[in-house]
Amino acid sequence: MKRKDIDYSLYLVTARHLLPPNKAFLESLEEAIVGGVTIVQLREKDVDSREFLEQAELCxxxxxxxxxxxxxxDRVDVAVAIGADGVHLGQTDMKVAQARMMLPEGSIIGVSCNTVEHVRAAVLDDVDYIGIGSIWGTQTKKLTNPVIGVRGVGPMLEALDGTNIKAIAIGGVKSTNLLRTLYGAVSATNHKLDGIAVVSDIIASKEPLNAAKALKTILSGFQSRGITSMPTRSLTPEILLDGVSHLMEEIRKKVPLVHQITNTVVQTQSANVTLAIGASPIMATEPTEMEDLARFCGSVLINIGTMRADVVESMILAGRAANKFHKPIVLDPVGVGATSFRKNSVKVLLDEWQVGVIKGNAGELAALAGTSEVKSRGVDSVGLGFSDPVAFVRNLARRERCTVVLTGSTDYISDGVCVVGLKNGNEVLGKITGAGCILGSCIASFCAISAQLSESSEAGHLVQGDMFIAAITGVLVLTVAADIAMEKPEVCGPGTFLPGLIDVLWSLTPAQLRGAAKISVL
Incomplete structure (x- = not known):
């Protein structure tokens, strides 16, 4: 049977107990619909059948x-009694087959799903749509299942591939996290959400029309940009080096400010490197400063090398503010596989905000991806690395919907479609403390200038600028400078290398880099 053509994009779930004082339910409902709500679910958990029927008739x-x-x-009987368009069933409610027998032909049936197994069962039941959640923590109902997080949605969407079943995200979705939800809740196969379900952001508002309009604006902006599609590129080393040269020239003209919450062991080194390449560093961890800093900083670097529980809050706030003001975030998950604290903290961070670039060695990125192919010891990788690093880095970039930098003897960089291999960099880089940390500073600096050169600030925009070219630039600038520094007669080991490296970074020209860059498109 042909499914009804329903617009699930802005799905309102009612909750009368959340209404603000002196706001009538039907008044709020009508304002929300005028503001852009496309479908309504009447949820009445604590009323008797007569009151439920009365409210359903009015709705x-x-x-x-x-x-x-x-x-x-839940209530199939109420849906039948008033001639509603359909029902939404939880995992402990009536079975879909039983509901379908009771409902008129053509009725809509939706099911709540919290796991991939729930989705597969819903596919077998041939439902019309699924509600995936809870995406965020929510106060509107008592949760019986764990919060799955934005990044937990992808595998569930992938289970819908090849079907016509629609998918809606539910649970704590509001205007402040809507873009993160839309951008992050996409499968590796590019299966995306068909809508979002909202409760308190509309129902609890004194101005539900404006609340719905705000959500609809974000939805429309996102959809019009086609941002859920991975980029399409036709690249050569020459084209890439043109982009690298441009960023190198512009960074010294505009001197972007780079906010760095980074490894305290190497803050001075990171700041000096940032200055040497043409940007300006600010190291700040006070939570109350995060939004103000995001207004005028060009990018944010989050490095967990010396992460503490009290700094995680600042990292969360810094990332949220960066997303709010369309500033790119670079994440350096130093030693993420070493402890459960680091693993759990990084999961929280990546669920909270959309990252622009993730940089790490093989052990760190393996831990992030959840594969045991490469082991780590503290902050170091152990073993030979990935059997297919090109596929690995591409798949991780596609999963996280960002640019990924895999460091090693060859540095691999991918935006989820293209993969570039870079072979510069002297081994002495690995003999100084914080080499990876200063690379993060370089990448964040060029992300900042790339974002500054981008003029877009539309409602559907989350990560501004070309992070792929920026990441390539950051890696090449540092590694080419390392090669040149080691050729200087005054540099004879790690102790003299760092000052020599900073001097080369200060004077490195695009022409020098182009002549030395070992770059290939894979």
Whole structure:
């Protein structure tokens, strides 16, 4: 049977107990629909059947007036009694087959899903849509299942590949995290959400029309940009080096400010390297400063090398603010596989905000990807590395929807489609403390100038600028400078290498880099 053509994009779930004082339920509902709500689910958990029926009849009148579908939560009998468009069922409610027998032909049936197994069962039941959640923590209902997080949605969407079943994200979704939800909740196969379900952001608002409009604006902006598609590129080393040269020239003209929450062991080195390549560093961890800094900084570097529990809050706030003001975030998950604290903290960070670049060695990125192919010891990788680093870095970039930098004897960089291999860099880099940390500073600096050169600040925009070219630039600038520094007669080991490296970074020209760069498109 052909499915109804329903717009699930802005799905309102009612909760009368959240209404602000002196705001009538039907007044709020109608304002929300006028503001952009496309489908309504009536949820009444604590009322008797008569009151539920009365509310359902009233809701149906408002929805029909505006041509919006009405779904009844849990109660198939109520849906049948008032002629609603369909029902939404939880995992412990009536089975789909039983509901379908009771409902009129063509009725909509949606099911809540918290695991891939739930989704597969829903596919077998041939439901019309699934509600995936909870995406974020929520106060609107008592959760019986764990929060899955934005990045947990992808595998569930992938289970819908080849079907016509729609997918809606639910649980704590609001205007402040909507872009993160839309951008991050996409599968590796590019299967994306069909809508988002909202409760308190609209129902608890004194101005539900404006609240719905704000959400609709973000949705429309996101959809119009086509940002859920991975980039398409036709690249050669020459084209890439043109982009690298341009960023190297512009960074010294504009001197972007780079906010760095980084390894305290190497803060001075990181600051000096940032200055040497043409940017300006600021090292700040006070939580109350994070939003103000994000307004005028060009990018944010989050390095967990000396992470403490009290700094995680600042990292979360810094990332949220960066996303809010369309500033790129570079994440350096130093030693992420070493402890459960680091693993759990990085999971929280990546669920909270959309990163622009993730940089790490093989052990760190293996831990992040959840593969045991490469082991780590503290901050170091152990073993020979990935059997297919090109596929690994591409797949991780596609999964996290960002640029990924895999460091090693060959540095691999991918945006999820293209992969570039870079072979510069003297081995002495690995003999100084914080070589990876200063690389993070270089990448973040060029991400900042790339973002500054981008003029886009649309509602559907989350990570501004070309992070792929910026990451390539950051890696090449540092590694080419390392090669040149080691050729200087005054540099004879790690102790004299760092000052020599900073001097070369200060004077490195695009022409020098182009002549020395060992770059290939893989």
């Amino acid at each position: 149906k009148t408002v929805c029909e007036k505006h041509g919006v579908s009405l779904i009844i939560n």
